[in-house]
Amino acid sequence: MSWVNALVQGAMIGGFYALFACGLSLMFGVMKVINLAHGDMAVVAGYTAVFLAPKLHVAGVWSFIVVVPLFALVGYVLQRTLLQKSIDRDPFTTLLVTFGLSVVIENLLLQIYSANGQSVNIGSLISKSWQVSSTLYISYVSLVVLAVAVLMLGALQLFLSKTGTGRQIRAVSDDREAAQLCGANYRHLFGVAAAIAFGTVALAGISFGIMTQFAPTSGGVNLLFAFETVVIGGIGSVWGTLIGGILLGMAQQIGAHINPAYQILAGNALFLLVLAVRPQGLFGKKTALS
Amino acid sequence: MSKVKSLQHRSTGSITVRRSRISPLITLSGAVVLVAFLSWAPWILPAATVSIFMNFFILVIMATMWNLLAGYAGMVSIGQQGFVGLGAYATLYFAIKGVNPFVAIPLAILACGAIALPVTFLVFRLRGGYFSVATWVIADSAMLIIGSIALLGGGTGHYLPGLTNLSPDQLNHYTYLATWVVALLVVVATYLLLRSRMGLVLASVRDNEVASRSAGAKVTSTRRMVYIIAAAGCGAAGAVLAISQPFIQPGNEFNLQWAAEMLFVSMIGGLGTIEGPILGSIIFFVLQQLLQNWGAWYLIIFGTVAVVVAIWQPRGIWGLLRDRFNFELLPVGYRVVAGKEVADEAA
Amino acid sequence: MTDTTYDHSARSDSLLDVSELTVFHGQLCAVDQVSFHVNAGEVLAIIGANGAGKSTLLRTIAGLHKPSSGRISYKGEEISKLAAHRRVRKGISLVPEGRRLFASLSLEENLQVGAQNAAPGPFNIGYVYDLFDWMHERRNQKVRQFSGGEQQAVAIARALVANPQVLLLDEVSLGLAPIVIERIYEFIPNIVTQGIGVVLVEQDVTQGLQVATRVHCLLEGRTSLVGTPQELSPSAIERAYFGSDVTHGPAAQEGHV
Secondary structure: OHHHHHHHHHHHHHHHHHHHHHHHHHHHHHHHOOOOOOOHHHHHHHHHHHHHHHHOOOOOOHHHHHHHHHHHHHHHHHHHHHHHHHHOHHHHHHHHHHHHHHHHHHHHHHHHOOOEEEEOOOHHHHHHEEEOOOOEEEHHHHHHHHHHHHHHHHHHHHHHHHHHHHHHHHHHHOOHHHHHHOOHHHHHHHHHHHHHHHHHHHHHHHHHHHHHOOOOHHHHHHHEEEHHHHHHOOOOHHHHHHHHHHHHHHHHHHHHOOHHHHHHHHHHHHHHHHHOHHHHHOOOOOOHOO | OHHHHHHHHHHOOOOOEEEEOOOOOHHHHHHHHHHHEEEEEEHHHHHHHHHHHHHHHHHHHHHHHHHHHHHHHHOOOOOOOHHHHHHHHHHHHHHHHOOOHHHHHHHHHHHHHHHHHHHHHHHHHHHHHHHHHHHHHHHHHHHHOOOOOHHHHHOOOOOOOOOOOOOHHHHHHHHHHHHHOOOOOHHEEEEEEHOOHHHHHHHHHHOOOOHHHHHHHHOOHHHHHHHHHHHHHHHHHHHHHHHOOOOEEEEOOOOHHHHHHHHHHHHHHOOOOHHHHHHHHHHHHHHHOOOOOOOOHHHHHHHHHHHHHHHOOOHHHHHHHHHHHOOOOOOEEEOOOHHHHHHHHHH | OHHHOHHHHHHHOEEEEEEEEEEEEEOOEEEEEEEEEEEEOEEEEEEEOOOOOOOHHHHHHOOOOOOOOEEEEEEEEEEEOOOOOOOOOOHHEOOOOOOOOOOOHHHHHHHHHOOOOOOOOOOOHHHHHHHOOOOOOHOOOOOHHHOOHHHHHEEEHHHOOOOEEEEEOOOOOOOOOOHHHHHHOOOOHHHHHOEEEEEEEOOOHHHHHHHOEEEEEEEEOOOEEEEEEOOHHHHHHHHHHHHHOOOHHHHHHHOOO
């Protein structure tokens, strides 16, 4: 593998990381909640897709038509009940509760599905790729996932900037109390933000299952990459998330190019470097930290 | 009106400040009996029970440290398994270099404390959830780095050398005693620490950080001290873990499950009390033994209970008992008692 | 305390009616058995020293704090248990202390958020662009670039586009130059003629007295004086503001610590 190839493959996977991270970033930006069960929700979405596909008589990949709205609903309900209850207490409680959820989900999946890997069937597309030059191949799967990620982020950006609900969500994330004084029902808006976050994470989980195998324990690593993407890109910036994902993907591929054992470590190193030098992230505002 | 009441107390002038209602003598004699029993345990209990006791003590060490960190100093770390792993691997390193593993325990503790110091300068730039995930990334990185060192067995693992000259019985007894003594020291040290000046600073920060900062409390340096102590304590847990389960592997020593267990145990037992993590550990082990044929269900049930406790009973089971019966075994705070109540108790 | 007796007969036709309202902040009683009413076209000034409970009173009417006892009625309907955002939709808007604009939104977006759940009525974004003529030109700028006076105007405009019938103003003059304050207050007579009742909280007594039709003075959470600006003497107001009993103040403070 050449260096160019490493950078290109890194950039391709960066779109996937951004897809993973945008829900985490949205929930942190709006509710100031870090959902430590975020990665596990993606894994649950992957299992749901694998479980539903034969029942719907479609290839695994099409199950997103059912799984994404289903997860949006789950997100809304979870936010209005358990998460809202813990937000009402304090930020400390939300960390404990989402970490508890994460461990419970992971072990439930282990009980139900065992530790074996699963993947989402995408048909014949899986093996095809686009030959850019004699040494550079880009698989169609990663192209599709990157395209989905860019479309998703674009749609999210449009929703937040152009619609009334999007505007209210931004208002609530700026100043929750002032938004209430403008007649905004912040609990409902939190629910909407969680619905979007869970919908996107379901899409990310299915994409993950298309690209590689997942297991009940994949959630932790997913959360790690999503969080690193958010921090590198900066909270509250949709396109910053994409850049963050691409940079993380490139760092990991460069690390892997040096030594396969350094793949994740190189990503962690970039993350810690950004934290040390620019903790608000490359495109974030300083206020996100306090 | 509250205004009137507090003025009345002031006027009688007989407010007494004390720590607990239970006489220290009763607590002390109970403690002596318990310590004597637990020190004799390996000679009178079957080996399987002794092994459960060892695991119990390791969990008590971790939970006590996590409780100090999160319950008293408000730092929700989900990366303490990093220091457990580093403690285990430091023990392994010293043992490979020819140091007796039991002698290596204090060295491993010091090593973890020393590693924690530079870590604080990075993670203390962050608050809340950012802090939590950063601690986790650091633990993950530590695992990946350790796993790439061939001397320490890389990703596949390494046996802890230096234990073969002991007979199985001796090894079992010594390991038990090491685990028990470390657990006892950690709990006692935490207790003394919280009764010291540092405990007062932590209590004032917990009540109101801004106010205590402006009143001159050294908030950051106290937090740093607590972080280092908790790292050293978790390193101690890792060191005794390495001796009690002497095949050392990155995936086992750095397991995120340690973080889950210390968190759940502290939550359920009661954050911000010395007794809480110990009670939580007892409940955890009882549940684990009851459900030992049911795979991971004990963790699912325990995690669910922890979530429920966090939302509806944030002071934990010990907090519930204490509120109901109004007593403390190991009081670290003070109770303000009005004049009349003192007279009542004296009578 | 004869001058603080509350006339219950005023309840029937008043827009906003607060009776025996008590609010606690933890152990501290911030508002203690306060009663008043506001009619359409009236401006009620609530004055008092720092910590007298003025802001808490307004925030409780807006629904941001829960009262521990007493009732708040709006057009004869009890609203004490209604969520804050529902009160806005009924026609009660608070301009909070410190402006509290949405910093990452543009001026127009701030107003759009304000208008999104508006009650029916005469005010809309076009109306406030007429009222504050500089706004239209700068509608696409982010509000954090604005001066303090401009931000205060945006905060008032944001509350107005929700079409309130009761407008609550919390310390709108705080931190502004006198000339700016005067311009800010110019809009009040304008909107009062449309049948709106205004409750304003001011630490600056002269400012409060100038625009008010009635004055309500708070001292440590309790009503210490009520009346019209014409019938109250400066010395009576001073007593009600600072407390007449010199030894009372420090002793009470000590009791709270």
